[in-house]
Amino acid sequence: MSCKTSSNSIVDIEKQKPYNKVPYLVARNVLKQDELEHVAGYNRHKDTPLETIQENFKKFQPKSVIFDLFPALKWIPEYPVQKNLVSDLVSGFTVAIMHIPQGMGYGLLAGVDPIVGLYMAFFPTLIYFLFGTSRHISMGTFAVISIMTSKIVATYSDPNYGNTNLNSTLDEAADNLPQYQYTPFQVATAVSMVCGFYQIIMCVLRLGILSSLLSEALVNGFTTAAAVHVFTSQLKDILGLKLPRHKGAFKVLLSLRDIFSNLPSANMYAIYISIICISFMFLMNEFVKPWVAKKCKFPIPTELMVVISFTFVSYMLNLGGSEYKVREVGKIPTGLPMPQMPPIELIKLVAVDSIAVCIVSYSVVMSMALIFAKKEYYEVRPNQELLALGLSNIFGSFFSCIPLSCSLSRSVIQYQAGGKTQLTSVFSASIILTVLLWLGPLFETLPRATLASIIIVALKGMFMQIKDLKRFLKEGILESAEWIGTFLTVIIIDIDVGLLAGVIISILALYIKGLKSYSSMLGQVPDTDIYVNLNTHKNAIQLPNIKIFRYSGSINFATCSSFKKALFDNIGVNHRLIRRASLCETQSEARGFNTDMHTLIIDLGSVAHIDMSGYRTFLEIRSEMKLIDVKVYLANASDCVYDSLTRATDLGHPSLECFSSVHDAVLFALKKLEN
Known part of the structure; x- marks a missing residue:
């Protein structure tokens, strides 16, 4: 039923008056x-379920299923060595250099040994290499996931129980924390295993689309508020204070209260270290790195320079001794950990708490993966990413790893350094393996204030997201309500409660938009x-x-x-x-x-x-x-x-x-x- 816009129109329109007669005739009968x-x-x-199964069985091709399950088997034989090998090598080396300080810092942030951050850069990333579909994201530790894991670790672990390396480094437990007979390692690995099981179940149920429930406004407000949690948790190391841990509602406010009340007892040497580290990294990141980036693709390893320098200074001056009393990283074991399964009864305890970690880690991975996939014109499969994350987390849980995610800053550096494929993570893991086997103990004298400074500087990008609130305010009241509601709830109450509040607000916004x-x-x-x-x-x-x-x-x-x-x-x-x-x-x-x-x-x-x-x-x-x-x-x-x-x-x-x-x-x- 086309209108008469040209001489080739299929409708014969005849203008007639008055309107009580048929105004226009068409070259066909009127159709109901x-x-x-x-x-x-x-x-x-519509086919019955049995007919659908039979039809799918006829179309079943084992080779195609294997390639879908193991994407690496499809692209590795076609890997252009001359074109991509050098770029992947350079990018892998660059990312490995970032993994060392970030991994140690985020491992400490999660309430476990710093060495766990290096385990994260090796064990689960190799599994993701086989099953993942994104070519550019850097898997491993991520600040938000670390802080969410630390909350669960603080709830269910007793740092004075068992022979862990944290006995001399963890903060004093708050009086209101229940004492469970589990080590921080056991709790963290249990969370990782449960997250892996959840993600595989979501993959089987084809629930990859659920990540779309986390709108841009929600994710933006959540990560910005989570950065406040991370920043607050690092202030005690910046100031050289030893404070009790808090859990539950108002954790940020209670931590700030403790920090301000204990300011007179701050360690001035730790403050000096923090000021020097933050100032140096800020100057390098804001002025020197952009200038060098115009000259070559290889970025300056600012964080590694800081780690090596202050490890050496701390060793030479004995900053951890009785004279300076600067808190150090402490003993770092060499070699790879023996595989060990988390206690079954602990898996039941952390089942509910791990849901939020599972959703956030997957959402962050999918968000970053889709950004790079759009830039480079390739496909990222949401359900396959769930499978890759699930298997990586389960495998990593046997080797003292916390839940896996991707780092925003490392992913950007990996892309800018020329990384083309997932082989970048293999080259990076090879370098990390060298550190795990031989070089780990060299960092035992590293001041914790240095790692805290690295984490705080890395949070700059997340804090800058607050500028996006202006854009959400312009987009509409629902988008701004999602951002503000999530942000305030995460800061005032807690991370998991804030995420739940954000999801509820997001669903209500979708409902209201649907009713409109x-x-x-x-x-x-x-x-x-x-x-x-x-x-x-x-x-x-x-x-x-x-x-x-x-x-x-x-x-x-x-x-x-x-x-x-x-x-x-x-x-x-x-x-x-x-x-x-x-x-x-x-x-x-x-x-x-x-x-x-x-x-x-x-x-x-x-x-x-x-x-x-x-x-x-x-x-x-x-x-x-x-x-x-x-x-x-x-x-x-x-x-x-x-x-x-x-x-x-x-x-x-x-x-x-x-x-x-x-x-x-x-x-x-x-x-x-x-x-």
Whole structure:
């Protein structure tokens, strides 16, 4: 049903007056929706579950399934050695240099030994190399995941239980913390294993799409607030204080209270170290690195320079001795850890707490992966990423690893350094292995203030996200409510509660947006079969005796009332009068209603879904409009909406007249009027 826009138009339009005759003739019969479906050969047949399984079994190809399960088997044989090898080597070396200080710092941040951060850069990243689909993200430790893990570790572990390396380095436990007989290592690995199981279950259930529930505003506000948690947790090391740990609500506020009350006992040498480290890294990152980046791709390893320098200074001056009393990293074991499974009873304890860690780690990975995939024009498969993360976490849990995620800063550096494929992580892991086997003890005298300084400087990008609030305020009140609500809840209460609050706000925003509808009255563009909004198109003509109503949105149990109200408001009918007449089942109550309308056409072209409540609403409207001698027709239904209409009649509901287009309904109404 095309309009007459050229001499090749398939519609023969003949202008006629007056309007009580058929205004435009078409070179076919007027079609109702069921007639159109018959002519077009529409097939409503849907396979049964058994038929679907049989069809999928016929299409089953073992080779394709193996390649889908192990993406590395597909691209490794096609790897362009001459083109990518040098770039991946340089990028892998660069990322490994960043892994050493960041891994140690984030390991300490998670409440376990610093060496765990290096384990994270080796064991789970090799599994992700085999199963992951992103070519550019740097897997390993991430500040937000570390701080979330530390909360669970603080809740369920006793730092004085067992022979762990943390006995001399962990802060004193708060009096209100319950004492469980588990080491921090056991709790952290249990969280990693549970997260892995959750992610594999999500993969099997094809729930990769759930990451879309975490909107940009939510993730932005959450990570910005989480950066405040990380910053607060590092202040004690910056100031050289030894403070009790807090858990639960108001943790940030309680920690700040303790810090300010203990400022007089701060270690001035730790403060000097922090000031020097932060100043040096700031100057390098803001001025020197950008200048060097214009000259070569290889970035200056600022963090590693700081780590090596202060490890040497601390060793030479014995900063950890009785004279300076600067807290050091402490004993770092050499070699690889023996595989050990977390206690089964502990897995049950952390099951609920690990849900938030699982969702956040996956969302961060998918967000970064999609950014690079869009830049480099390749595909990232959400469900495969769930499988890769799940297997990596389960494997890593046997080797003292915390939950896996990707670092924003390392991923950007890996991309800027020229990394092309996942082989970058293999080269990086090889260098980390060297550190684990031989070089780890060299960093035992490293001041914890240095690692805290590295973490705080790395948080700059996350803190700068607060600028995005201005953009969300411009986008709308719902987006800004998501950001502000998530941000404040995370800071004031806690990270997991804030994430839950953000998800709830996000779902409510989606619900409100889904309920928000748009309605208008349509008029005809002269000499065409096109119908447009009368309010926004000044040349559109209102057809005499016919009113055409368009509704955009779903018509279901939640929107029936608003749809009906919008309809009667737009056509100018007193619904109360009509409703009273329908209840009395007589037209006498409606005699006072004066209208020249004889036909109401409801355009369903912008309606995405109709349920049985919506269908019954159409029947009510038809019955009520019949009392004032107005015919009601539906038009322009999509296939899914037409299926819903047909399904309703199959269930015994009265049928409704539905036409293939608004113009067909208009022509039919005019012809009925003539007769």
